[in-house]
Amino acid sequence: MPYPEEAEGFQVDSPETFTTFHKRFFKLKPFGDYDVDIKIEACGVCGSDVHTVSGGWGAQKFPLCVGHEIIGRAIRVGPKVTLIKEGERVGVGAQSYSCGECKQCKNENETYCPVLMIDTYGAQWPETGIVSQGGYSSHIRTHEHWVFPIPEALETNIVAPMLCAGLTAYSPLVRNGAGPGKKVGIVGLGGIGHFGVMFAKALGAETWAISRSRAKEADALKLGADGYIATAEEGWEKAHRCSFDLIINCANSSEGFDLEKYLSMMDVHGRWISVGLPEEAGQVIKAQNLIANGVLIGASHLGSRREMLEMLQLAAEKGLKSWVEELQIGEEGLQEAMLRMKQGDVHYRFTLTGYDKVFNS
Amino acid sequence: MPYPEEAEGFQVDSPETFTTFHKRFFKLKPFGDYDVDIKIEACGVCGSDVHTVSGGWGAQKFPLCVGHEIIGRAIRVGPKVTLIKEGERVGVGAQSYSCGECKQCKNENETYCPVLMIDTYGAQWPETGIVSQGGYSSHIRTHEHWVFPIPEALETNIVAPMLCAGLTAYSPLVRNGAGPGKKVGIVGLGGIGHFGVMFAKALGAETWAISRSRAKEADALKLGADGYIATAEEGWEKAHRCSFDLIINCANSSEGFDLEKYLSMMDVHGRWISVGLPEEAGQVIKAQNLIANGVLIGASHLGSRREMLEMLQLAAEKGLKSWVEELQIGEEGLQEAMLRMKQGDVHYRFTLTGYDKVFNS
Numbered sequence: 087m088p089y090p091e092e093a094e095g096f097q098v099d100s101p102e103t104f105t106t107f108h109k110r111f112f113k114l115k116p117f118g119d120y121d122v123d124i125k126i127e128a129c130g131v132c133g134s135d136v137h138t139v140s141g142g143w144g145a146q147k148f149p150l151c152v153g154h155e156i157i158g159r160a161i162r163v164g165p166k167v168t169l170i171k172e173g174e175r176v177g178v179g180a181q182s183y184s185c186g187e188c189k190q191c192k193n194e195n196e197t198y199c200p201v202l203m204i205d206t207y208g209a210q211w212p213e214t215g216i217v218s219q220g221g222y223s224s225h226i227r228t229h230e231h232w233v234f235p236i237p238e239a240l241e242t243n244i245v246a247p248m249l250c251a252g253l254t255a256y257s258p259l260v261r262n263g264a265g266p267g268k269k270v271g272i273v274g275l276g277g278i279g280h281f282g283v284m285f286a287k288a289l290g291a292e293t294w295a296i297s298r299s300r301a302k303e304a305d306a307l308k309l310g311a312d313g314y315i316a317t318a319e320e321g322w323e324k325a326h327r328c329s330f331d332l333i334i335n336c337a338n339s340s341e342g343f344d345l346e347k348y349l350s351m352m353d354v355h356g357r358w359i360s361v362g363l364p365e366e367a368g369q370v371i372k373a374q375n376l377i378a379n380g381v382l383i384g385a386s387h388l389g390s391r392r393e394m395l396e397m398l399q400l401a402a403e404k405g406l407k408s409w410v411e412e413l414q415i416g417e418e419g420l421q422e423a424m425l426r427m428k429q430g431d432v433h434y435r436f437t438l439t440g441y442d443k444v445f446n447s
Numbered sequence: 448m449p450y451p452e453e454a455e456g457f458q459v460d461s462p463e464t465f466t467t468f469h470k471r472f473f474k475l476k477p478f479g480d481y482d483v484d485i486k487i488e489a490c491g492v493c494g495s496d497v498h499t500v501s502g503g504w505g506a507q508k509f510p511l512c513v514g515h516e517i518i519g520r521a522i523r524v525g526p527k528v529t530l531i532k533e534g535e536r537v538g539v540g541a542q543s544y545s546c547g548e549c550k551q552c553k554n555e556n557e558t559y560c561p562v563l564m565i566d567t568y569g570a571q572w573p574e575t576g577i578v579s580q581g582g583y584s585s586h587i588r589t590h591e592h593w594v595f596p597i598p599e600a601l602e603t604n605i606v607a608p609m610l611c612a613g614l615t616a617y618s619p620l621v622r623n624g625a626g627p628g629k630k631v632g633i634v635g636l637g638g639i640g641h642f643g644v645m646f647a648k649a650l651g652a653e654t655w656a657i658s659r660s661r662a663k664e665a666d667a668l669k670l671g672a673d674g675y676i677a678t679a680e681e682g683w684e685k686a687h688r689c690s691f692d693l694i695i696n697c698a699n700s701s702e703g704f705d706l707e708k709y710l711s712m713m714d715v716h717g718r719w720i721s722v723g724l725p726e727e728a729g730q731v732i733k734a735q736n737l738i739a740n741g742v743l744i745g746a747s748h749l750g751s752r753r754e755m756l757e758m759l760q761l762a763a764e765k766g767l768k769s770w771v772e773e774l775q776i777g778e779e780g781l782q783e784a785m786l787r788m789k790q791g792d793v794h795y796r797f798t799l800t801g802y803d804k805v806f807n808s
Binding site: 189190193195198200261327328335354355357360361362363364368369370371372373374375376377378379380381382383384385386387 | 550551554556559561622688689696715716718721722723724725729730731732733734735736737738739740741742743744745746747748
């Protein structure tokens with residue numbers, strides 16, 4: 087079988103038609119010495135995919151095939167590849183390249199590289215004019231640093247959403263000290279948040295799920311939460327004043343968000359780290375809001391290669407499983423995914439499967 | 448000489464008349480077993496004093512005598528006092544009491560005590576109805592924990608401003624790792640900022656002063672700055688992209704402040720800590736602004752007793768001196784201080800002196 091120079095995938099043409107997917111061939115980037123070709127077997131549906139194709143994050147390079155929670159098989163490795171073996175089951179997440187040379191890249195901060203940032207879809211490969219295309223497709227090609235071996239114990243359709251949502255929750259937990267003796271909150275029980283609860287608990291922290299109503303309480307406890315806070319209830323923050331070491335804010339919207347109450351729950355120099363990127367205008371923050379407990383507010387972007395491998399290892403060892411609803415990839419399944427994601431009607435992630443039924447190559 | 452039950456001081460009656468000071472007697476809190484009576488010899492004029500009497504921080508308990516950069520002599524110590532000797536030269540800063548029992552108080556975070564926070568002026572002593580009055584006065588009485596022995600090497604009028612402005616700059620520097628190998632910026636070269644530059648350099652950090660124009664460049668270099676950034680100059684942030692470990696924001700106003708440019712200068716997970724409390728409405732912050740480098744935004748409130756003692760020791764050992772203009776305490780000197788502080792016409796702190804000319808007791 088010849089190596090693919092093209093992949094076949096499902097593209098959206100504009101934000102106005104973001105639920106209409108067109109099956110098309112598109113060109114892959116030129117094959118490099120460190121590249122790996124992957125035949126895709128499954129892909130999670132990330133909130134980013136929906137923000138991107140529906141225009142919520144601003145202008146994009148259409149037509150575009152999204153998807154960056156990719157699991158597949160390495161079918162070809164470049165001559166200088168050492169991290170991946172041909173035939174291995176591997177994953178690709180939301181980033182596919184960085185400069186590799188700067189201070190950040192050399193310090194496991196490659197997801198903060200200020201020199202070159204190639205997202206798995208919608209970014210232009212340097213000197214090629216080729217826009218990267220995601221995992222709602224037959225194949226993907228990228229540098230070995232962004233290709234991750236998948237431990238045997240993790241099922242393909244279950245592990246897929248960990249490649250973006252999982253890592254997005256895991257990195258800020260470990261970078262901000264989640265572990266035994268720490269009280270950690272996870273705001274927003276969606277795709278990222280359900281991993282937040284699962285991983286915070288697995289890392290040994292006292293873990294609280296924080297959601298609007300009590301609707302997800304049973305799920306949260308099943309995921310491992312030690313406690314549950316419903317912010318629709320009067321005085322919800324009072325019992326927790328000055329007690330959280332870390333809260334990971336996974337909320338996908340900042341509408342009606344009373345940040346001051348959340349921050350009042352933080353211990354001195356506690357950390358409030360956002361991983362959601364709401365489409366709204368942002369929040370007004372005064373130094374006065376932060377000074378009562380010297381809280382630190384931050385945001386986190388994906389995670390490093392090392393963190394990805396550690397997270398997969400943790401999941402394998404502890405038997406952690408994403409909560410997944412499978413959808414057959416295709417025009418119909420993708421339309422359903424987009425519409426239900428917009429409505430938050432998913433517990434807690436879709437994985438697209440059945441690639442062999444749709445792609446011949 | 449009988450011990451004082453009253454102090455005499457200069458009070459303001461309302462924000463509308465904040466430059467008019469009235470010399471009056473007022474009652475001290477009841478003398479407790481851990482209390483120290485201090486005969487005041489000098490007091491710095493803090494930005495907080497002006498914000499408070501002019502109403503910029505909202506409603507206050509008038510009539511009020513402000514001032515919380517106090518140096519004087521301990522003339523009486525309670526029977527259980529162990530930290531202060533009678534006759535010793537001592538200082539009092541912006542806080543005068545906390546619960547002493549909570550997790551924060553027991554962990555050197557007494558300035559973040561969520562149970563009881565008595566500011567040196569304008570707070571009500573529990574169960575007394577007495578509102579604390581500051582250092583524009585003859586005497587002050589408070590708990591030994593908030594009374595600090597002053598090292599011999601530090602002159603009274605020079606050290607006074609360190610008791611609030613100095614500590615406010617020092618605490619976030621040491622809590623956020625300012626030292627050798629770190630690049631630290633100080634935004635706003637005023638009372639707090641001039642200490643920020645001085646202390647960051649004394650702690651061994653590469654120190655940059657950041658100000659609007661070049662007007663204060665010579666001063667900054669004399670204070671110890673390694674470099675100077677003028678934000679009125681086009682492209683000022685570009686050469687420093689992704690390089691600062693820590694910036695202490697001492698700016699007293701957030702008007703026209705382009706936070707995004709400042710944050711672009713922060714290294715990954717660098718920290719932007721505000722110590723000024725501008726009167727304006729605050730800044731809109733989106734997670735998107737923080738995610739490019741995972742920067743942390745925080746604020747800092749004063750500092751602990753231990754940090755106060757360490758700061759005074761550092762100043763004594765390294766011969767660090769506040770830049771002070773002396774003013775004779777009295778109706779006239781205080782009016783001049785308020786008006787010139789409002790205009791930012793001070794380099795970089797007023798100390799009120801000549802207490803013996805004004806108070807007989």
